[in-house]
Amino acid sequence: MYFQSFMQAFHMNGHGVYVWGCYGLFLLMIAWNFWRIRKQRQLQLRRLLQVRSRQENG
Amino acid sequence: MAHFKLPRWFHQLGSPKWFYQFAGLLQPWLALISLVLLFWGIMWGLLYAPADYQQGNSFRIIYVHVPTAILSQSIFMMLAVAGAIGLIWKIKMAFIVARACVPIGASMTVIALLTGAIWGKPTWGTFWQWDARLTSTLVLLFLYLGILALYQAISDRQIAARATAILSLVGLVNLPVIKYSVDWWHTIHQPATFTLTQKPNMPAEMYLPLIVMVSGIYALFVLLLLLRTRNEILAQEGRSGWLTKLLQEGHA
Amino acid sequence: MNIDAPLNFAPYAKQSSAALLQVNRLACERDDRMLYQNLSMLVHCGEIWHIKGANGVGKTSLLRQLSGLLPLVHGQVEWNRQLECPFIYLGHKLGLKDHLSAEENLAWLEALSGVSNRIKRLAALDKVGMRGYEDSLVGHLSAGQKRRVALARLHLTQASVWLLDEPLTAIDQSGILVQQSNLRQHTQQGGAVLLTSHQDLDMANVRILNLSALIKSDQC
Amino acid sequence: MLKYYLCLVWRDLLLVMRQPAAVFNPLVFFVLVVSLFPLGVTPQASQLSQLAAGVIWVAALLSTLLSLDLIFRSDYDDGSLEQLLLGSQPSWLLALAKVTAHWLVSGLPLVILAPIVSSMLFMPYHALPGMLLALLLGTPTLSLFGAVGAALMTGVKDGGILLSLLVLPWYIPVLIFGASAVQAASSGMPMNAQLALLGALLIFALMVTPAATVAALRVGQMQG
Numbered sequence: 001m002y003f004q005s006f007m008q009a010f011h012m013n014g015h016g017v018y019v020w021g022c023y024g025l026f027l028l029m030i031a032w033n034f035w036r037i038r039k040q041r042q043l044q045l046r047r048l049l050q051v052r053s054r055q056e057n058g
Numbered sequence: 059m060a061h062f063k064l065p066r067w068f069h070q071l072g073s074p075k076w077f078y079q080f081a082g083l084l085q086p087w088l089a090l091i092s093l094v095l096l097f098w099g100i101m102w103g104l105l106y107a108p109a110d111y112q113q114g115n116s117f118r119i120i121y122v123h124v125p126t127a128i129l130s131q132s133i134f135m136m137l138a139v140a141g142a143i144g145l146i147w148k149i150k151m152a153f154i155v156a157r158a159c160v161p162i163g164a165s166m167t168v169i170a171l172l173t174g175a176i177w178g179k180p181t182w183g184t185f186w187q188w189d190a191r192l193t194s195t196l197v198l199l200f201l202y203l204g205i206l207a208l209y210q211a212i213s214d215r216q217i218a219a220r221a222t223a224i225l226s227l228v229g230l231v232n233l234p235v236i237k238y239s240v241d242w243w244h245t246i247h248q249p250a251t252f253t254l255t256q257k258p259n260m261p262a263e264m265y266l267p268l269i270v271m272v273s274g275i276y277a278l279f280v281l282l283l284l285l286r287t288r289n290e291i292l293a294q295e296g297r298s299g300w301l302t303k304l305l306q307e308g309h310a
Numbered sequence: 311m312n313i314d315a316p317l318n319f320a321p322y323a324k325q326s327s328a329a330l331l332q333v334n335r336l337a338c339e340r341d342d343r344m345l346y347q348n349l350s351m352l353v354h355c356g357e358i359w360h361i362k363g364a365n366g367v368g369k370t371s372l373l374r375q376l377s378g379l380l381p382l383v384h385g386q387v388e389w390n391r392q393l394e395c396p397f398i399y400l401g402h403k404l405g406l407k408d409h410l411s412a413e414e415n416l417a418w419l420e421a422l423s424g425v426s427n428r429i430k431r432l433a434a435l436d437k438v439g440m441r442g443y444e445d446s447l448v449g450h451l452s453a454g455q456k457r458r459v460a461l462a463r464l465h466l467t468q469a470s471v472w473l474l475d476e477p478l479t480a481i482d483q484s485g486i487l488v489q490q491s492n493l494r495q496h497t498q499q500g501g502a503v504l505l506t507s508h509q510d511l512d513m514a515n516v517r518i519l520n521l522s523a524l525i526k527s528d529q530c
Numbered sequence: 531m532l533k534y535y536l537c538l539v540w541r542d543l544l545l546v547m548r549q550p551a552a553v554f555n556p557l558v559f560f561v562l563v564v565s566l567f568p569l570g571v572t573p574q575a576s577q578l579s580q581l582a583a584g585v586i587w588v589a590a591l592l593s594t595l596l597s598l599d600l601i602f603r604s605d606y607d608d609g610s611l612e613q614l615l616l617g618s619q620p621s622w623l624l625a626l627a628k629v630t631a632h633w634l635v636s637g638l639p640l641v642i643l644a645p646i647v648s649s650m651l652f653m654p655y656h657a658l659p660g661m662l663l664a665l666l667l668g669t670p671t672l673s674l675f676g677a678v679g680a681a682l683m684t685g686v687k688d689g690g691i692l693l694s695l696l697v698l699p700w701y702i703p704v705l706i707f708g709a710s711a712v713q714a715a716s717s718g719m720p721m722n723a724q725l726a727l728l729g730a731l732l733i734f735a736l737m738v739t740p741a742a743t744v745a746a747l748r749v750g751q752m753q754g
Binding site for chain 2: 675678682685686689692695696698699700702703706707710727731734738739742745746749750752753
């Protein structure tokens with residue numbers, strides 16, 4: 001590993017905030033994408049179930 | 059419009075039913091591949107790769123900034139080409155894929171911009187520097203937001219798909235012109251200072267994690283694209299028979 | 311007497327020479343609702359088709375599909391190739407500029423098909439009973455008069471098939487008689503007319519195409 | 531063909547003469563925006579003359595944006611757009627005629643107003659011919675790309691400022707080369723590079739936009 005200890009890895013002589021911040025934002029964006037997809041999927045499935053039940057007794 | 063014969067698999071790709079199931083099979087493998095590649099790339103880039111002699115550790119942001127910047131441009135190209143295919147050969151799936159690309163591309167561009175700005179702080183001392191690459195990424199974000207706004211503005215999906223296809227095509231045609239003019243403008247106003255990324259002259263151990271991250275993020279993109287396309291198919295193909303049958307089996 | 315034309319011909323393999331327009335298995339879908347399906351019809355010279363149906367059943371969409379404004383997803387629409395100017399389409403919106411006079415409007419509308427001269431335009435306006443209104447702005451005319459100015463255009467084009475969407479709305483009784491005789495005259499010269507209207511045309515051998523009936527026969 | 535083109539342009543000019551307000555407002559807006567800068571930034575000549583090129587071009591851009599809705603909105607509402615699309619003439623000619631009419635009504639007056647406005651910003655007089663030439667080359671490109679945006683907006687009921695969001699990114703190259711052309715002119719440097727690039731942009735727009743405009747108009751007609 002390039003860094004001797006985890007503390008140094010976090011500190012990264014001063015640049016740690018920016019580096020970890022960027023990686024954090026990156027993972028946050030991925031998480032947001034997956035969360036949006038799951039939300040939309042549930043919405044669509046619920047809508048389709050309603051449409052089907054409406055057709056059955058329609 | 060061009061009406062020459064297309065290969066059979068191209069038409070097969072065009073049927074929502076076939077695409078829905080094919081995507082369903084592919085997703086777990088893609089998830090695995092992208093997870094492994096991204097984890098490997100992040101660990102390598104973050105902890106094991108050497109720091110840059112000039113910039114120190116802030117150089118590690120390149121492993122997030124460059125892949126997202128590359129992806130944001132290739133996604134824009136992909137959705138414009140998908141729109142063109144939809145317009146010329148009238149394939150519904152092409153419009154659905156184009157619509158699924160837009161939010162992913164927009165979020166990639168946002169991350170590319172943010173990481174570029176954050177990277178600017180330790181390098182130039184200010185968050186926003188009118189650097190040629192950052193400015194053209196900003197313009198690309200405007201193009202994405204224009205497409206998203208047009209999707210919201212038109213309620214009818216058929217018209218929205220065609221209108222945004224035209225918009226993205228004109229945008230794609232303009233993209234190189236905009237990039238050239240921004241670079242030209244940058245050299246006029248600021249002599250070539252340190253630009254964000256000079257990829258080629260990096261030593262191997264700095265360059266390899268970048269390759270891993272780029273391939274990992276492309277795998278992730280395809281995964282997100284398949285997931286979003288399936289959602290779009292659910293939204294648009296609500297009425298068709300095969301979907302209701304799939305729902306009955308409870309395995310949608 | 312109105313003969314109820316059989317709705318669904320078998321789609322024709324060969325294109326019969328006399329047919330001005332051939333429609334095979336046309337379908338139209340609007341926001342997830344199938345308006346009509348495999349509608350086939352054949353329009354010959356001298357025919358008048360009256361497209362009937364409740365509101366929102368797709369009468370206008372049918373005319374727009376025939377004219378090419380609405381792209382076809384299923385089915386084909388083939389105009390007879392020998393016709394140099396196959397059709398003219400008059401929609402709900404009249405296509406007249408309010409700030410131009412009746413004659414100026416006809417002038418630019420005529421320029422679309424290349425030919426244009428003032429005497430013919432005045433004669434056309436006279437034919438629809440709009441003599442004396444040549445230079446008054448269309449914005450100042452009543453709805454019926456505007457509709458007549460739009461209909462005057464029919465006498466200026468060589469189009470053989472007239473696609474008219476509700477041509478008789480807002481036109482008074484005497485005007486309707488004038489228009490019906492114009493339609494009759496056009497069909498006698500070998501043209502054809504497809505029109506949608508909620509009033510019944512008391513004219514001889516008008517073919518009825520009832521879209522609502524078409525849908526009921528499909529659904530059940 | 532030419533007769534059809536001239537007839538359409540003449541028809542649009544006639545319509546504008548009957549209703550001058552819709553065209554007059556963007557020009558007032560142009561002068562207004564330029565006169566805001568001395569109030570907002572500084573009245574001193576030294577700083578204003580540096581800003582002059584950019585301010586004039588940004589104001590020209592925004593005033594063209596304002597008048598873009600003029601091109602197709604009224605034709606779409608009263609149905610004449612349908613007749614134009616169904617006409618037997620080639621459809622790209624329709625787009626070109628509409629853009630020419632729009633340019634004559636919005637681009638050209640900008641060029642005529644520019645000298646007055648540039649003197650308000652203390653732009654050196656020797657830069658005037660260069661600026662006029664740059665504006666003459668740039669504003670048609672703005673109208674051409676703007677026509678694509680306006681055509682896309684026919685499919686949208688209440689667009690609002692969506693049109694400017696769609697069109698502004700395409701205006702960036704024209705702004706960059708135009709402003710630097712005027713900058714070079716006012717500092718006495720040769721500006722033929724910028725003018726050549728502006729000319730190239732104009733030809734590029736002439737090739738790309740008519741087809742896109744007509745395609746967008748046909749999509750707008752699918753409302754049915």
